[in-house]
Amino acid sequence: MDPVVALERLGGHASARQLLRLTTRRRLRKAVERGRLLQPARGRYMVPTAAEARIAGARLTAVVCLRSAAALHGWELKVQPTSPELMVRRGRKLTAEQRDGVVVRWANLAADQVRDGVTTPLRTVLDCARALPFDEALAIADSALRSGLVTREDLDGIDVRGAGAAAVRRVLVHADARAANPFESVLRALCIEAGLAVEPQAHRRDCARYNLLVVRGWRVLRFTWEQVMHDQAYVRWVLAEVVRPVGRPEAGHALAQSA
Structure with missing residues (x-):
């Protein structure tokens, strides 16, 4: 199997051991050499969409959010975003040229909801739960819990209000770190x-x-x-x-x- 397809099937982040069940070591090495896959650490691989989102965020002085933020946190996704997903403050105007090739959302973020130009893990889970289909959002929430960057106590302590609150609560209630991968999360959804x-x-x-x-x-x-x-x-x-x-x-x- 093509290593990029294999990595996307595994959620966009995987170990060498996981990938080598689906592809060969030679194909994996070639994909990294050609920039089709990134190797952020020894034995770990990721698709390049997350890095592209960070570059786009820096170019627009925007915050990386939603699926792009989840990918930067190292979580497995049902699908990778086709374009970098970014957030800018309400009222800010962007030209058509600036918006080309990116997906922009407008929201006001508190200082403690952003870290290194990316929405924090908890804020990322909440944004995805509010904006994405249930199966995608649940896969991200499950992965967030598996990673340890978000805890069950974090989710239980959230008082959800406003538009989309019911969708967010459903994701938070059903999120479970025991799901092994996005495949299991989506089927459960x-x-x-x-x-x-x-x-x-x-x-x-x-x-x-x-x-x-x-x-x-x-x-x-x-x-x-x-x-x-x-x-x-x-x-x-x-x-x-x-x-x-x-x-x-x-x-x-x-x-x-x-x-």
Whole structure:
């Protein structure tokens, strides 16, 4: 697999060990040499979109925000932003030339909500929860918790108000560090939207877990990465059929599982 595609599948940040399950060492080295991937530390790789956002932010004296900020914090994303996402103070005017090639949002940030030209981790989670679709925002919040830059106590202590508050609260309530990657986070978001009560999967051997669940009356659903990320209509249809009670006998619980 192309190493850039492999890294994007892993959320934009990954270790060499993770990447070498999907690509070769030679391809990985060539991608770094050609600037298609960045190596911020030994054994760690990232897509260049985060670095591009920092350059664009410095050029416009703007703050890097949303998905671009999440990438700079080292978090895994469902999708990388196609253009740098920046924030400027309300009332500031930018020319069409300045706005070319970037996505700009207007907001007034407190001094403690910005660090080195990037929204702080907690502010980044809140902005993403307010502005992005639920599955993207949940993947970012899960990754923020996994990183340790945001804690469960941080999220529980937020008093959310204003436009989009309900969307933010939903992300904060469901954010869970146990999700291993954006794939699991996005699938969990789809399950939540379908009305299923779910939690990140426990770490067990797949065959043993599958057999145990079947013995205990669970219905096990398996979805591929391509289906969850690019064919959500199909995933939603399957989940809707699971929760639809009309004419269906009692069949125990259901588990959505990555394949």
